Amino acid sequence: MKLNVVKIGGNVIEHEERLAVFLKAFAELEGLKILVHGGGKEASLMAEKLNIPVKMIDGRRCTDADTLAVITMLYAGKINKNIVAKLQALQCNAMGMSGADANLILSKKRTSKPIDFGWVGDIASVDSAAIRTLLENLKITPVFCALTHDGSGQLLNTNADSIAAALAVSMANFFTVELWYCFEQNGVLKNRENPDSIIEKIDFNTYQNLKNEHLITDGMIPKLDNCFHAIDQNVHAVHIGSLEMLQGATVHTTIIPNL
Amino acid sequence: MKLNVVKIGGNVIEHEERLAVFLKAFAELEGLKILVHGGGKEASLMAEKLNIPVKMIDGRRCTDADTLAVITMLYAGKINKNIVAKLQALQCNAMGMSGADANLILSKKRTSKPIDFGWVGDIASVDSAAIRTLLENLKITPVFCALTHDGSGQLLNTNADSIAAALAVSMANFFTVELWYCFEQNGVLKNRENPDSIIEKIDFNTYQNLKNEHLITDGMIPKLDNCFHAIDQNVHAVHIGSLEMLQGATVHTTIIPNL
Numbered sequence: 001m002k003l004n005v006v007k008i009g010g011n012v013i014e015h016e017e018r019l020a021v022f023l024k025a026f027a028e029l030e031g032l033k034i035l036v037h038g039g040g041k042e043a044s045l046m047a048e049k050l051n052i053p054v055k056m057i058d059g060r061r062c063t064d065a066d067t068l069a070v071i072t073m074l075y076a077g078k079i080n081k082n083i084v085a086k087l088q089a090l091q092c093n094a095m096g097m098s099g100a101d102a103n104l105i106l107s108k109k110r111t112s113k114p115i116d117f118g119w120v121g122d123i124a125s126v127d128s129a130a131i132r133t134l135l136e137n138l139k140i141t142p143v144f145c146a147l148t149h150d151g152s153g154q155l156l157n158t159n160a161d162s163i164a165a166a167l168a169v170s171m172a173n174f175f176t177v178e179l180w181y182c183f184e185q186n187g188v189l190k191n192r193e194n195p196d197s198i199i200e201k202i203d204f205n206t207y208q209n210l211k212n213e214h215l216i217t218d219g220m221i222p223k224l225d226n227c228f229h230a231i232d233q234n235v236h237a238v239h240i241g242s243l244e245m246l247q248g249a250t251v252h253t254t255i256i257p258n259l
Numbered sequence: 260m261k262l263n264v265v266k267i268g269g270n271v272i273e274h275e276e277r278l279a280v281f282l283k284a285f286a287e288l289e290g291l292k293i294l295v296h297g298g299g300k301e302a303s304l305m306a307e308k309l310n311i312p313v314k315m316i317d318g319r320r321c322t323d324a325d326t327l328a329v330i331t332m333l334y335a336g337k338i339n340k341n342i343v344a345k346l347q348a349l350q351c352n353a354m355g356m357s358g359a360d361a362n363l364i365l366s367k368k369r370t371s372k373p374i375d376f377g378w379v380g381d382i383a384s385v386d387s388a389a390i391r392t393l394l395e396n397l398k399i400t401p402v403f404c405a406l407t408h409d410g411s412g413q414l415l416n417t418n419a420d421s422i423a424a425a426l427a428v429s430m431a432n433f434f435t436v437e438l439w440y441c442f443e444q445n446g447v448l449k450n451r452e453n454p455d456s457i458i459e460k461i462d463f464n465t466y467q468n469l470k471n472e473h474l475i476t477d478g479m480i481p482k483l484d485n486c487f488h489a490i491d492q493n494v495h496a497v498h499i500g501s502l503e504m505l506q507g508a509t510v511h512t513t514i515i516p517n518l
Contacts, residue, residue: 050308069337076355077336078328081406081414085359089412095361096335100344102354102399130397138392140361147340153348155340 003135003175004033007164010040011184012243013079022182023083025246027090032135032175034167035094035143037083038160043067043074055118063118063157071157075145084143095140099123099148100155102130105163107148107156121148121156123163126170165226169233176236181223182243187253188224190215198241198251203258204228227255262394262434263292266423269299270443271502272338281441282342284505286349291394291434293426294353294402296342297419298334305329314377322377322416330416334404343402354399358382358407359414361389364422366407366415380407380415382422385429424485428492435495440482441502446512447483449474457500457510462517463487486514 006029012022026035047054047070055062063071080096087094099105099121107121134140144167146160161181168179187198190210199206207224210216216224227238239245241252265288271281285294306313306329314321322330339355346353358364358380366380393399403426405419420440427438446457449469458465466483469475475483486497498504500511 072340073332073336075336076340077332077334081331081335081357081359084357085408085414086412088359088362088408088410093361095356096359097354098340098343100340100347100355102352102397103347133397137396138361138389149344149347151347153345155344 001175002031003171003177004029004031004180005036005164005168005171005177006033006180006182006246007036007038007160008182008243009038009160009184012182013037014040014042018243019083020086022243022246023086023090025243027087027092029246033141034131034135034171035083035087035141036146036160036164036167037075037079037143038146039071039075039079042079043071046070046074057115057117060115060117062116063120065119068119068155068157072147072155076147080143080145087141087143092141093139094143095134096143096145098145098155099158099163103127103149103151104130105144105148105158105166106151107158109150109154109156119154119156121150121158123148123158123166126166128170128173131167131171132174159222161223161226165230165235168230168235168238172234172236179227179230179235179238180246181227181238181240182246183223183240185242186245186250187241188216188220199253200251201254201256203256205258224255231255231257260434261290262430262436263288263290263439264295264423264427264430264436265292265439265441265505266295266297266419267441267502268297268419268443271441272296273299273301277502278342279345281502281505282345282349284502286346286351288505292400293390293394293430294342294346294400295405295419295423295426296334296338296402297405298330298338301338302326302330302333305333316374316376319374319376321375322379324378327378327414327416331406331414335406339402339404346400346402351400352398353402354393355402355404357404357414358417358422362386362408362410363389364403364407364417364425365410366417368409368413368415378413378415380409380417382407382417382425385425387429387432390426390430391433418481420482420485424489424494427489427494427497431493431495436493438486438489438494438497439505440486440497440499441505442482442499444501445504445509446500447475447479458512459510460513460515462515464517483514490514490516 238255
């Protein structure tokens with residue numbers, strides 16, 4: 001049986017209309033599915049309103065206790081529950097969750113050396129059997145926010161791309177899994193200046209070459225690392241593109257095993 | 260089979276130590292169980308910090324869109340997920356949810372006449388079959404926050420006492436249900452000045468008499484109305500008292516059918 005795991009980021013969540021378009025397309029996807037959402041800028045705006053200073057080390061944000069509280073309010077609260085209510089209105093039986101819920105995703109707090117990122121978790125395990133029961137027996141569509149826990153009472157901020165990849169990999173034991181990363185571009189670009197230069201198929205060797213030539217940089221690297229990890233671990237297909245790719249219309253990038 | 264439905268209010272949630280004592284007692288309860296939690300003062304404090312004015316009509320708070328957003332952040336986000344993570348650390352397989360999740364509790368927005376309370380819902384139905392599957396097949400302990408939805412994409416602020424009663428009543432079709440309301444007193448008092456004047460057993464006639472004599476007033480009335488509704492609808496027993504009653508130690512009030 002097929003399972004679609006779809007990840008959306010801030011660029012979809014932050015715009016009411018885009019979110020509505022996406023949720024309609026997602027609700028219309030046939031068969032079993034899981035949604036994973038990031039948070040977007042709302043958490044930063046809220047932290048600002050509450051006078052919680054943004055702590056950065058080496059250009060990367062640190063999750064101190066106050067920031068974790070804000071993230072938990074927005075990701076697991078406002079964003080997650082509004083997505084769930086909207087999907088329910090579209091006849092999609094969504095159920096919102098974090099990795100702490102039913103102990104579905106257990107993480108390990110990232111070590112504080114060399115850089116202390118605060119309450120950030122790296123995924124240790126996924127309870128794929130429980131998720132399978134939710135999907136098959138309860139006919140539920142899980143909607144995951146970007147939070148997990150350490151099993152000792154501590155919530156942990158966890159990268160949404162990594163959550164989507166870990167879910168796809170673990171569910172590949174039971175299903176033919178396709179993983180979809182919806183983001184702000186139509187796909188991986190050969191030339192960042194030209195939005196039409198989409199690489200339609202990319203294998204690991206091509207990825208390495210493009211990285212060496214500095215054509216793929218920054219945030220695209222961890223995203224593609226997640227993609228190739230998933231393909232290596234028996235995920236059937238991985239796609240990167242705009243939210244419109246879910247409707248089958250647009251050109252996008254598909255990750256393929258080495259030819 | 261027995262099912263315990265336990266409701267805690269702000270007086271437990273707001274105090275870290277009391278919450279820890281309660282969660283330990285709750286985690287140690289044997290058999291199937293459901294937790295329902297209110298929100299407490301944190302939502303009001305957050306609304307204040309965000310300069311969201313408190314709207315009151317006839318002494319009762321109105322849930323406008325901004326207030327609903329704050330409630331969703333705190334109830335479904337911060338409070339719910341922290342309780343879940345802490346229960347998981349106590350080996351209780353908690354899963355946090357609102358009524359929107361898996362469409363478990365459907366409500367109807369309260370009519371705006373005579374008083375417009377805003378985004379407030381009155382419970383219309385509970386999906387007891389799905390909750391039973393969560394409890395029995397998935398061995399999950401549901402943790403409900405005080406939010407439901409209208410099925411058309413709108414979240415609704417919903418009284419936590421009413422959610423606990425509605426869950427208890429609907430699950431009484433499958434289980435021998437005991438409903439526990441943990442609040443700031445040791446039970447229903449015959450004399451509000453004397454915390455030791457606990458009425459250990461109260462039936463509907465006694466309740467009516469105490470109400471007529473103005474010995475039971477204010478917030479106690481809707482709470483007891485929920486209790487008697489539950490007893491009328493085949494809930495096996497309803498208890499009101501401090502959180503310590505869960506440990507079986509203290510005197511508290513038990514609601515009984517008319518003698």
